[in-house]
Amino acid sequence: SQTIHQWPATLVQPVGSPLSLECTVEGTSNPNLYWYRQAAGRGLQLLFYSVGIGQISSEVPQNLSASRPQDRQFILSSKKLLLSDSGFYLCAWTPPGFYGYTFGSGTRLTVV
Amino acid sequence: AQSVTQPDIHITVSEGASLELRCNYSYGATPYLFWYVQSPGQGLQLLLKYFSGDTLVQGIKGFEAEFKRSQSSFNLRKPSVHWSDAAEYFCAVGARGTDYKLSFGAGTTVTVRA
Numbered sequence: 559s560q561t562i563h564q565w566p567a568t569l570v571q572p573v574g575s576p577l578s579l580e581c582t583v584e585g586t587s588n589p590n591l592y593w594y595r596q597a598a599g600r601g602l603q604l605l606f607y608s609v610g611i612g613q614i615s616s617e618v619p620q621n622l623s624a625s626r627p628q629d630r631q632f633i634l635s636s637k638k639l640l641l642s643d644s645g646f647y648l649c650a651w652t653p654p655g656f657y658g659y660t661f662g663s664g665t666r667l668t669v670v
Numbered sequence: 671a672q673s674v675t676q677p678d679i680h681i682t683v684s685e686g687a688s689l690e691l692r693c694n695y696s697y698g699a700t701p702y703l704f705w706y707v708q709s710p711g712q713g714l715q716l717l718l719k720y721f722s723g724d725t726l727v728q729g730i731k732g733f734e735a736e737f738k739r740s741q742s743s744f745n746l747r748k749p750s751v752h753w754s755d756a757a758e759y760f761c762a763v764g765a766r767g768t769d770y771k772l773s774f775g776a777g778t779t780v781t782v783r784a
Contacts, residue, residue: 602760604771648714652770657702657721657772658716659714660716661706
């Protein structure tokens with residue numbers, strides 16, 4: 559069966575520090591991968607998605623970047639965090655050609 | 671681009687009462703519609719989805735939703751809520767040819783009182 563892993567679950571980082579959040583999917587190949595950010599009362603905002611290794615599409619210009627170094631690995635990064643980067647980050651995947659996300663358990667990021 | 675509106679930010683319902691959560695979408699063609707539920711501090715779980723066919727869709731946990739094209743709506747219903755249904759609910763819309771991206775509404779928080 560397919561599973562999605564996202565870590566860390568919680569992170570507190572100072573302003574200006576780097577960030578690396580990792581998401582991996584098991585039990586499937588060539589998944590579509592997505593990073594969303596959730597802010598209170600604002601729903602989910604799509605940040606990046608990838609339909610293949612090395613293919614990254616950015617939805618919102620910002621302080622973050624994403625990479626997909628392996629087929630089932632999706633990484634969200636920042637060189638210097640801002641206070642506004644605080645939020646709940648969710649990774650999701652879907653099989654190619656199919657609609658319907660499976661979400662990871664999320665990372666709560668607090669920038670202080 | 672497709673978009674979703676959930677008019678109700680917060681709903682309080684008594685245990686055993688019925689529940690209806692509203693969702694309105696904006697998209698020119700036939701949309702792909704979803705309802706997700708999120709417990710505090712957790713990821714989102716798919717409740718049900720609509721792609722085509724029968725406009726009344728059954729999902730998990732006793733939920734159902736009805737697609738009404740004339741009203742651009744996809745409202746979620748449950749005949750009798752349980753305390754465990756207290757959570758945040760998100761409606762989402764997708765469209766053909768968009769790399770399977772989903773646009774989410776702002777969510778509706780459901781509180782269940784005893």
